[in-house]
Amino acid sequence: MASSTAVLAISAFARGANAGGAVPGQPSEQGESGAKSDRGTGRGPFRVIIDTDPGVDDALALLLAMRSPELKIEAITPVAGNVPLDLTLPNALRMVEIAGRTDIPVAAGARAPLMRRLVTATYAHGENGLGGAVFPEPTTKPVATPAAEIIRQIVRKYPGEVTLITIGPLTNIATALNSYPELASMVRGLVMMGGSLSGGNITPAAEFNVYVDPEAARIVFQSGIPITMVGLDVTRRTSLTDEHVRTLEAAQNPVSQAAAKIGRNAINRNRERGYLVGPNMHDSLAVAGFLDPAILKLQDYYVDVETTGELTAGETLGYSPVAGDLRRRPGMEKDVAATNMPIRGSAPTLASTKTSPVLRDKFVPNTKVAVEVDSARFFDLLIGRLSGSK
Numbered sequence: 488m489a490s491s492t493a494v495l496a497i498s499a500f501a502r503g504a505n506a507g508g509a510v511p512g513q514p515s516e517q518g519e520s521g522a523k524s525d526r527g528t529g530r531g532p533f534r535v536i537i538d539t540d541p542g543v544d545d546a547l548a549l550l551l552a553m554r555s556p557e558l559k560i561e562a563i564t565p566v567a568g569n570v571p572l573d574l575t576l577p578n579a580l581r582m583v584e585i586a587g588r589t590d591i592p593v594a595a596g597a598r599a600p601l602m603r604r605l606v607t608a609t610y611a612h613g614e615n616g617l618g619g620a621v622f623p624e625p626t627t628k629p630v631a632t633p634a635a636e637i638i639r640q641i642v643r644k645y646p647g648e649v650t651l652i653t654i655g656p657l658t659n660i661a662t663a664l665n666s667y668p669e670l671a672s673m674v675r676g677l678v679m680m681g682g683s684l685s686g687g688n689i690t691p692a693a694e695f696n697v698y699v700d701p702e703a704a705r706i707v708f709q710s711g712i713p714i715t716m717v718g719l720d721v722t723r724r725t726s727l728t729d730e731h732v733r734t735l736e737a738a739q740n741p742v743s744q745a746a747a748k749i750g751r752n753a754i755n756r757n758r759e760r761g762y763l764v765g766p767n768m769h770d771s772l773a774v775a776g777f778l779d780p781a782i783l784k785l786q787d788y789y790v791d792v793e794t795t796g797e798l799t800a801g802e803t804l805g806y807s808p809v810a811g812d813l814r815r816r817p818g819m820e821k822d823v824a825a826t827n828m829p830i831r832g833s834a835p836t837l838a839s840t841k842t843s844p845v846l847r848d849k850f851v852p853n854t855k856v857a858v859e860v861d862s863a864r865f866f867d868l869l870i871g872r873l874s875g876s877k
């Protein structure tokens with residue numbers, strides 16, 4: 488990336504979705520002002536692979552994606568996360584069946600993080616991963632190809648066209664990158680639900696998806712893939728309400744009924760545990776932000792992941808020379824930002840052979856971080872698509 492990209496850039500999601508720059512054969516970007524018709528936003532179609540660990544909010548995100556004409560979903564790749572793979576895989580297949588989209592290949596991914604034992608989130612998603620909402624055993628089978636391999640095959644088949652939408656731990660993507668490093672330059676971009684620049688949810692430092700497999704996340708952030716990070720900074724503002732669920736319950740179609748059932752269970756579960764606000768629809772926001780650029784505002788950061796902390800592994804650090812109090816007068820940002828902000832790590836210990844904490848000499852952004860969200864617009868899209876009214 489050119490150093491000029493170090494200039495503060497708050498942009499609509501269209502730039503995030505197109506962060507790889509102009510690619511020959513790219514789908515049309517027209518309509519990115521957010522104008523909508525009943526049949527979609529007029530954007531796309533975009534080839535995507537959805538990497539997921541369903542998961543209450545994953546389930547709704549998958550249903551949203553499968554109801555969205557802007558997306559050509561090339562594969563769904565479940566991974567261990569919220570619950571073990573033995574549950575995320577059938578849960579993904581259940582969603583595909585509910586949406587009537589058994590044409591989409593579902594490929595089983597990693598059973599465990601790269602270098603750690605799996606920590607699940609059954610405290611939030613229930614033992615079955617769907618907040619206790621029960622659906623029949625799926626009859627659809629996953630494809631025989633493993634997730635990392637199907638990701639490689641699809642990206643190679645459509646170089647420059649495929650966006651990875653990741654809404655679980657990044658184990659599958661890191662595994663694919665480890666085996667086939669050339670993938671990084673062949674994907675169009677990666678839109679992640681994960682990370683936070685404002686504190687975590689499973690520890691004070693770390694958001695769950697990055698916490699589960701910080702080594703995988705670090706590989707992804709350092710891969711060179713243009714990343715859009717939809718983290719807790721914005722997903723905390725996506726609380727599902729009774730009114731949303733009532734709208735879903737009123738619509739007589741299988742997707743809306745399933746989403747209502749999952750949403751109702753999740754809300755009740757939250758309430759029983761004493762929470763004052765409903766469950767956040769973290770994963771759906773990543774999908775929705777990709778569909779409608781006006782939902783999120785993005786800002787350039789260099790993001791890295793803490794992997795060695797005793798208490799902080801999985802923390803995402805966002806470096807910016809022009810955020811917060813570091814903002815400067817227009818015209819001074821470019822020069823100062825590009826030259827005056829090394830990427831600094833912890834001070835070297837006495838036992839270390841390193842003498843400098845500087846990891847990189849200057850700031851070069853690798854991620855567009857979502858910093859603001861239009862929650863009402865998000866729920867209009869989510870509930871509208873799930874209920875079938877939009």
Ligand SMILES: [Ca+2]
Nearest residue numbers: 542545654655
């Ligand atoms: Ca998830």
